[in-house]
Amino acid sequence: MSGIDKENDLPLLIAEGLTKHYGRQLGCRDASFELYEGEVMAVVGESGSGKTTLLQMLSTQIEPSAGRVLYRMRDGAVQDLWTMSEPARRFLLRTDWGYVHQDPQMGLRMGVSAGGNVGERLMAVGNRHYGNIRATAADWLGRVEIPQNRIDDTPRTYSGGMRQRLQIARNLVTAPRLIFMDEPTGGLDVSVQARLLDLLRRIVSEMRIAAIVVTHDLAVARLLSNRIMVMKGGEVIEAGLTDQVLDDPHQPYTQLLVSSILPA
Amino acid sequence: MTAPVYNFAYLDEQTKRMIRRAILKAIAIPGYQVPFASREMPMPYGWGTGGVQVTAAILGPQDVLKVIDQGSDDTTNAVSIRKFFTRTAGVRTTTATLEATVIQTRHRVPETALNENQVLVYQVPIPEPLRFLEPRETETRRMHALSEYGLMHVKLYEDIARHGHIATAYAYPVQVDSRYVMDPSPIPKFDNPKLSNCAALQLFGAGREKRIYAIPPYTRVTSLDFDDHPFEPYRHDASCELCNATESYLDEVITDDEGHRMFVCSDTDFCEQRRAAGHGPVAARPQAEAAHD
Numbered sequence: 388m389s390g391i392d393k394e395n396d397l398p399l400l401i402a403e404g405l406t407k408h409y410g411r412q413l414g415c416r417d418a419s420f421e422l423y424e425g426e427v428m429a430v431v432g433e434s435g436s437g438k439t440t441l442l443q444m445l446s447t448q449i450e451p452s453a454g455r456v457l458y459r460m461r462d463g464a465v466q467d468l469w470t471m472s473e474p475a476r477r478f479l480l481r482t483d484w485g486y487v488h489q490d491p492q493m494g495l496r497m498g499v500s501a502g503g504n505v506g507e508r509l510m511a512v513g514n515r516h517y518g519n520i521r522a523t524a525a526d527w528l529g530r531v532e533i534p535q536n537r538i539d540d541t542p543r544t545y546s547g548g549m550r551q552r553l554q555i556a557r558n559l560v561t562a563p564r565l566i567f568m569d570e571p572t573g574g575l576d577v578s579v580q581a582r583l584l585d586l587l588r589r590i591v592s593e594m595r596i597a598a599i600v601v602t603h604d605l606a607v608a609r610l611l612s613n614r615i616m617v618m619k620g621g622e623v624i625e626a627g628l629t630d631q632v633l634d635d636p637h638q639p640y641t642q643l644l645v646s647s648i649l650p651a
Numbered sequence: 652m653t654a655p656v657y658n659f660a661y662l663d664e665q666t667k668r669m670i671r672r673a674i675l676k677a678i679a680i681p682g683y684q685v686p687f688a689s690r691e692m693p694m695p696y697g698w699g700t701g702g703v704q705v706t707a708a709i710l711g712p713q714d715v716l717k718v719i720d721q722g723s724d725d726t727t728n729a730v731s732i733r734k735f736f737t738r739t740a741g742v743r744t745t746t747a748t749l750e751a752t753v754i755q756t757r758h759r760v761p762e763t764a765l766n767e768n769q770v771l772v773y774q775v776p777i778p779e780p781l782r783f784l785e786p787r788e789t790e791t792r793r794m795h796a797l798s799e800y801g802l803m804h805v806k807l808y809e810d811i812a813r814h815g816h817i818a819t820a821y822a823y824p825v826q827v828d829s830r831y832v833m834d835p836s837p838i839p840k841f842d843n844p845k846l847s848n849c850a851a852l853q854l855f856g857a858g859r860e861k862r863i864y865a866i867p868p869y870t871r872v873t874s875l876d877f878d879d880h881p882f883e884p885y886r887h888d889a890s891c892e893l894c895n896a897t898e899s900y901l902d903e904v905i906t907d908d909e910g911h912r913m914f915v916c917s918d919t920d921f922c923e924q925r926r927a928a929g930h931g932p933v934a935a936r937p938q939a940e941a942a943h944d
Contacts, residue, residue, distance in 0.1 A: 477799070496805070500813075503805050508801070510808065511799065515878050516877060517878075517880050521812070538812075
């Protein structure tokens with residue numbers, strides 16, 4: 388993977404002590420980290436470990452009980468996401484960010500053609516030229532390896548892997564700087580997963596997008612990410628460079644996770 | 652009391668007050684859908700219960716009422732609503748557009764230009780233009796609040812992708828005063844330009860959906876489109892066979908089961924006025940002409 392630009396040494400996203408309680412139930416406690424431009428971080432852990440809660444707090448879908456998320460905007464100003472106005476936050480969400488759902492049906496408009504799905508963000512930011520929107524959509528379908536003659540078909544007619552790739556195209560069309568992925572390869576068979584991972588790895592490094600990938604699949608984490616965070620019971624128990632954590636896990640739980648991978 | 656006694660124009664005064672408040676708010680925020688406590692009316696939903704309530708709230712004893720349904724003064728819906736107000740309000744009714752002070756309409760805007768002393772009341776089945784794209788009411792309200800209207804263009808995009816042009820022919824979405832996107836009710840898009848800069852006040856009432864919205868006089872209303880696929884009003888390429896009008900919106904009428912058809916003005920009052928002024932039908936046409944295709 389390409390090197391990380393630390394020229395200015397300014398993180399893109401800073402999480403400070405993010406905590407979420409669901410009533411008396413703990414969702415996530417005191418998660419803090421920094422993410423730099425072009426860096427891919429994986430969040431791993433078993434079901435119920437707070438991965439998704441963390442991702443939702445970062446992407447402003449749920450409000451943290453404590454802690455804050457700081458984001459460096461394109462103009463260089465650092466903003467606290469929860470003090471921003473709602474329109475500004477939603478604008479950020481559909482221009483500078485992307486969110487890839489595990490289930491493509493959540494992230495796509497199933498009744499709208501592939502071209503319309505990819506073009507939606509462009510139209511949302513005020514693009515009003517049909518020809519240009521369509522050309523951009525066609526270009527993006529090509530980049531995610533969807534045949535261009537399928538541009539007017541709805542995602543209903545697509546296979547699972549194609550849907551997931553379409554969802555990625557739909558998110559990347561506004562050239563975001565940060566993308567959130569919630570189990571992007573869940574529910575896909577192994578060969579389709581491999582192809583999707585190749586694609587993601589290529590795009591992320593080409594476009595120098597920072598990404599936070601939530602996954603329970605350590606293989607995905609190893610292939611995609613520079614850094615890794617291991618969560619258990621709502622807390623981050625180990626964090627570091629991916630290879631370092633996976634090759635030399637310190638925590639007993641991480642050791643268990645690593646050793647539970649079937650040998651290739 | 653034993654016999655039912657109706658207030659003037661059927662609704663009681665408190666209800667009218669409530670509706671007038673909603674109307675005032677709607678005029679103050681052009682294109683914004685104001686919720687109101689829609690009443691049961693003595694007619695089924697879909698027959699113009701929203702329009703009837705708005706009309707009842709603004710009607711005064713001096714008003715002259717005209718009711719049109721698809722441009723016509725003499726279809727069931729128009730006749731029954733006219734009768735309803737004749738009976739409950741005793742107001743004078745008319746079919747002439749220029750004589751009326753309140754015009755309740757379903758699916759058309761009259762061809763004759765309206766003036767400042769007139770109010771046009773639309774019957775609206777589904778007030779939310781984003782409804783079929785986004786089913787959640789909470790979400791559509793938020794989208795209106797934040798002017799997030801990209802989705803509306805997705806619909807137009809789909810039209811062009813499927814049909815090669817914007818195929819939406821009625822209820823064509825408009826933006827009022829560069830702010831709210833609004834459903835103009837199911838009028839043909841031919842009528843959309845008439846909404847803009849109109850001298851008359853335009854009120855929209857949706858009874859089942861409990862919403863009132865308005866376009867104040869002389870407000871700019873633009874139809875949404877793409878730079879390379881601009882909005883175009885559609886009209887059959889023909890002239891009216893009764894009055895020979897070439898500018899009016901035409902209805903296609905099937906005249907027999909052998910494929911014969913004729914085009915006539917959809918606005919019956921407009922057509923009658925023209926005929927009274929001496930505009931006649933086109934010279935006799937060869938019978939076979941209409942039978943092809």
